[in-house]
Amino acid sequence: MIKQVENPLLEIHDLTVSYDQSPVLWNIDFSLPEGKLIGILGPNGAGKSTLIKAIMGLVEPTGGYVKIFNKDLDQVRNRISYVPQRESVDWNFPASVLDVVMMGTYGRLGLFKRPGKKEKDLAFSSLEKVGMTAFAKRQISELSGGQQQRVFIARALAQEADLYLMDEPFAGVDMATETAIFQLLQEMTKEGKTVIVVHHDIHSAMTYFEWIIMLNLHLVASGPKSDVVNEDLLRKTYGGKLNLLTKVTEIIRQQEFNPLKN
Amino acid sequence: MMTFDQNAFLIISTASMIAISCGLLGVFMMLRKMSMTGDAISHAVLPGIVIGYFISGSQRGVEVIIGAGLLGILATLIIDFLRKKAKVQLDASIGITFTLLFAIGIILINLLAYKVDLDQECVLYGEIAYLPIDLWITNSGFSMGPRITWLALLNLLLVGSFIFLLFKELKLTSFDEGFGMVMGIPAGAINLALMSMVSYTTVSSFDAVGAILVVALLVVPPATAFLWTKDIKSLIKLTIGIGIGISVLGYYLAFWADSSIAGMMVTVGGAVFLISAVLTSKKFKFRLGTQSNQEAFNS
Numbered sequence: 001m002i003k004q005v006e007n008p009l010l011e012i013h014d015l016t017v018s019y020d021q022s023p024v025l026w027n028i029d030f031s032l033p034e035g036k037l038i039g040i041l042g043p044n045g046a047g048k049s050t051l052i053k054a055i056m057g058l059v060e061p062t063g064g065y066v067k068i069f070n071k072d073l074d075q076v077r078n079r080i081s082y083v084p085q086r087e088s089v090d091w092n093f094p095a096s097v098l099d100v101v102m103m104g105t106y107g108r109l110g111l112f113k114r115p116g117k118k119e120k121d122l123a124f125s126s127l128e129k130v131g132m133t134a135f136a137k138r139q140i141s142e143l144s145g146g147q148q149q150r151v152f153i154a155r156a157l158a159q160e161a162d163l164y165l166m167d168e169p170f171a172g173v174d175m176a177t178e179t180a181i182f183q184l185l186q187e188m189t190k191e192g193k194t195v196i197v198v199h200h201d202i203h204s205a206m207t208y209f210e211w212i213i214m215l216n217l218h219l220v221a222s223g224p225k226s227d228v229v230n231e232d233l234l235r236k237t238y239g240g241k242l243n244l245l246t247k248v249t250e251i252i253r254q255q256e257f258n259p260l261k262n
Numbered sequence: 263m264m265t266f267d268q269n270a271f272l273i274i275s276t277a278s279m280i281a282i283s284c285g286l287l288g289v290f291m292m293l294r295k296m297s298m299t300g301d302a303i304s305h306a307v308l309p310g311i312v313i314g315y316f317i318s319g320s321q322r323g324v325e326v327i328i329g330a331g332l333l334g335i336l337a338t339l340i341i342d343f344l345r346k347k348a349k350v351q352l353d354a355s356i357g358i359t360f361t362l363l364f365a366i367g368i369i370l371i372n373l374l375a376y377k378v379d380l381d382q383e384c385v386l387y388g389e390i391a392y393l394p395i396d397l398w399i400t401n402s403g404f405s406m407g408p409r410i411t412w413l414a415l416l417n418l419l420l421v422g423s424f425i426f427l428l429f430k431e432l433k434l435t436s437f438d439e440g441f442g443m444v445m446g447i448p449a450g451a452i453n454l455a456l457m458s459m460v461s462y463t464t465v466s467s468f469d470a471v472g473a474i475l476v477v478a479l480l481v482v483p484p485a486t487a488f489l490w491t492k493d494i495k496s497l498i499k500l501t502i503g504i505g506i507g508i509s510v511l512g513y514y515l516a517f518w519a520d521s522s523i524a525g526m527m528v529t530v531g532g533a534v535f536l537i538s539a540v541l542t543s544k545k546f547k548f549r550l551g552t553q554s555n556q557e558a559f560n561s
Contacts, residue, residue: 053440056440058443074446077445077446078446080444084440084441088438089437089438090437092492093293094293094488095433096493099494100437103437106431109430111431111447114429115430141492159445
């Protein structure tokens with residue numbers, strides 16, 4: 001079930017990516033609408049992060065192409081923002097929270113220019129949105145996992161982009177932070193921004209995402225939540241591993257009891 | 263009994279300038295976890311020096327610096343290729359690359375021995391004590407003062423402006439290269455520019471401190487400063503301070519012990535590092551016991 005859209009914000013055509021001859025993404029072909037909160041779901045090793053990296057030009061595809069705002073990536077870099085996985089950097093780096101968030105403004109500044117008051121104000125307003133203003137001067141080595149994640153999101157906000165790509169922003173984040181971040185993402189989509197999130201928890205994915213992409217080396221589904229979320233497609237995505245999961249969600253649904261949220 | 267000793271002043275200020283240049287670059291090499299790449303570069307430039315010497319016929323030609331710079335970049339590219347494309351581990355690719363290039367350099371020296379008055383010794387070990395007698399004489403016969411001091415000053419100016427102009431880009435690509443690349447910052451070019459500056463600094467400092475000790479100046483002051491501070495600007499300032507400190511102390515200890523100045527500088531650097539490591543680990547325990555936010559120190 002792959003739903004293509006008119007005037008797509010992001011169009012991926014026949015994308016294939018391989019590492020060392022072995023393909024990790026096969027013939028991915030989909031298009032995405034503007035202003036939606038979009039989730040990429042799939043089991044471990046399904047190629048979710050690779051898909052994000054291919055969109056951002058961080059891995060070279062062996063075939064196919066990506067168009068963003070109907071243009072090549074290089075023409076629209078200023079309109080795109082990226083939240084990498086938290087573990088991809090060394091948090092012992094000598095920088096404060098404010099330093100890291102300011103980095104989001106570097107793309108628009110260009111080479112040699114230094115950030116000034118305007119960039120600082122932008123960084124502070126981004127920190128405020130994620131509730132981290134009080135931590136501006138804190139060294140990043142002294143943050144908890146959830147705080148690190150919020151700093152990365154603030155840095156992405158400081159890019160003032162139209163399209164946000166986030167790689168597992170909820171990994172190792174507690175429930176309260178997850179809910180707060182999801183609310184922020186929903187507000188952003190209301191302002192017309194598009195947010196694409198790699199996510200692993202099916203349950204919260206059902207609650208928050210409007211559009212869902214299911215991936216397992218091949219593209220299994222891409223479409224509005226109501227169209228693509230059914231047992232058949234979930235099973236195709238997760239394979240046998242879903243059996244246990246569907247049982248658990250069934251029980252939760254029947255009893256209207258959620259030990260995770262209460 | 264304090265009198266102004268012109269030679270002491272020249273040697274200390276030259277040593278300080280070299281230590282500052284190396285320290286400035288070393289901070290970013292350390293933050294990129296590439297300190298040992300600096301080691302590799304300092305040895306891998308040898309064939310470039312020999313070829314440059316062969317072409318220019320002089321140890322002081324600009325060809326020598328260009329040759330060394332090109333070899334430094336080549337070494338970086340080979341290390342990168344081995345690591346990313348051939349999937350060799352970083353430490354192994356560094357070991358393979360610089361020993362191979364250094365060996366080629368030695369063979370070249372032997373082959374060109376009749377043309378090139380150069381031996382491994384003068385590349386591996388420099389001697390800053392000879393600085394006051396190695397003068398830069400202009401064509402009209404006017405003495406401009408010690409040649410190495412001018413080289414060190416030029417080097418410091420270039421390294422200083424490089425770090426100043428590209429500070430923001432160096433900081434970002436050292437912390438999160440992928441993010442920088444997504445924003446369109448030419449991370450690869452900045453990395454190569456940094457490696458070229460390291461190659462150039464290494465060659466420029468050969469006469470004074472030699473290839474082995476230049477590595478110590480790249481690694482030790484930044485590593486020591488990082489024990490004391492977690493702010494990048496203080497880190498740079500402290501690295502500069504340590505560089506000057508070990509130059510002054512190193513000179514007077516060498517004078518007193520009648521020994522190699524460069525060797526003494528690095529010994530002092532090592533001692534300062536060890537003392538810092540002991541002191542900061544005591545501070546660590548002390549703070550852990552008295553502060554409430556203990557979890558911050560567990561990682």
